[in-house]
Amino acid sequence: MEARERGVVAIGPLVVERSDPFGLTLHERLVGEPEELTVLPRIHALDGSVAGRSSIADAAVPSWKTGHGHDDVIARDYRAGDALRHVNWRATAHRGELMVRQEQSQDEARALVVLDTRRESYSSTPAFEWAVEYVASLLVHLSDTGVGVSLLETVPAPGGLLDVSRSAREALLDLATVDRRTARGASTAYLPRLAALLATDPAPVYAVLGAASDEELRTLAPLKSRASGASVVLVGDGHRVPPDEVWLSGWRSASASYRDDVAEIWLRTFSRGARV
16 A cells, blocks of 8 residues: 555555355455554655754853753653653643653754745645655654754644654654644744744754745844754745845755755755855
């Protein structure tokens, strides 16, 4: 069975057919119950190593974070078998569901991946699906090179936060069902959150945006000074050159359409510092 679209699909139950030796009768029986199968986005192989904040000794890291043995504490969903002493009660009260503490060493390489989930940012479903596939491929590539990830959506799911620190596997499962959403309030609300994340952790940023305005990109540009590296892919119907401020700030950029090869666009942003 080959799924053509990502998402959650039902498979089963199994149909067992039995016949007599002479083929005169046929009996069918259903075995088991329907099961849900999560179909991940299509993954494209990417070449080249990626940069992560590999050490708290990085010169861009504030001096107050260079103490040995310091860990970040992030919250994740409770899983069967987690000790109750690890429950993060503040996060539990905020989310309305049981959350536990997960300590993350400052020495762990990390990266911030931004996915534009604003409905108005994409002119077509294929354009959005291309963006999802690009991010999914990048998550796998980051994981394969030992880099952790924080996935930031420009518009969170209802009741969700703008960013969730998680493993690449958890992020991929979220991408299996991610959809375009209508922004409530400011459609650029992710920018202050991205700035806050970089203020405490100058990780590299990989942004995949749709029809972001020049004003939005100019606001995004200065955040490069807080990141150890930055690239942005603008997904649309044709070639687009971002404002000069983006390039001059040190961002690597590329424009793409759903017809473009994911691996080729990645190489453009990976191997070049100019606008393409």
